Amino acid sequence: MTAVQHLKRITFGVALLGLAAHASAQVLVTDAWVRATVPGQPSSGAFMTITADSDSKLLRVASPVAKDVQIHEMSMKDDVMRMGPVDSVALPAGKAVTLDPDGYHVMLMGLTGQIKEGDHVPLTLTVENAKGEKQAIEVNAPARAINGMDHSKMH
Numbered sequence: 001m002t003a004v005q006h007l008k009r010i011t012f013g014v015a016l017l018g019l020a021a022h023a024s025a026q027v028l029v030t031d032a033w034v035r036a037t038v039p040g041q042p043s044s045g046a047f048m049t050i051t052a053d054s055d056s057k058l059l060r061v062a063s064p065v066a067k068d069v070q071i072h073e074m075s076m077k078d079d080v081m082r083m084g085p086v087d088s089v090a091l092p093a094g095k096a097v098t099l100d101p102d103g104y105h106v107m108l109m110g111l112t113g114q115i116k117e118g119d120h121v122p123l124t125l126t127v128e129n130a131k132g133e134k135q136a137i138e139v140n141a142p143a144r145a146i147n148g149m150d151h152s153k154m155h
């Protein structure tokens with residue numbers, strides 16, 4: 001390939017990327033991770049930071065490693081930590097929303113197998129913007145063994 005042909009290809013690729021960015025809102029997912037499990041553990045949690053460039057909401061999360069995936073919220077009521085499923089998580093424009101073990105989190109329930117430290121767990125996030133346009137975001141979250149709250153006993 002000549003240098004000019006090569007340059008043309010690069011320019012074409014950049015143009016395509018620019019088009020994709022225009023066609024849909026930008027949603028940035030960082031620091032995604034999944035809690036590693038012990039053999040036989042039925043559920044686990046996925047955590048991440050999500051930043052949308054326009055007012056949006058996280059509608060749902062899917063993963064091939066779990067039969068049921070729910071978005072949960074932790075809350076304090078009468079000095080007792082509770083959690084339950086929510087319909088969606090608001091993603092205000094430009095604000096980094098953190099899903100962590102103490103707040104919103106993604107519950108992976110009915111695991112199809114053990115999640116070992118270092119595994120990569122595919123997650124598909126469905127985000128809807130203010131116009132009602134839905135967008136799927138693919139995330140590969142590494143599994144980390146982190147001690148602390150045993151999430152599986154809370155259900």
Ligand SMILES: [Cu+2]
Nearest residue numbers: 072083105107
């Ligand atoms: Cu939960």
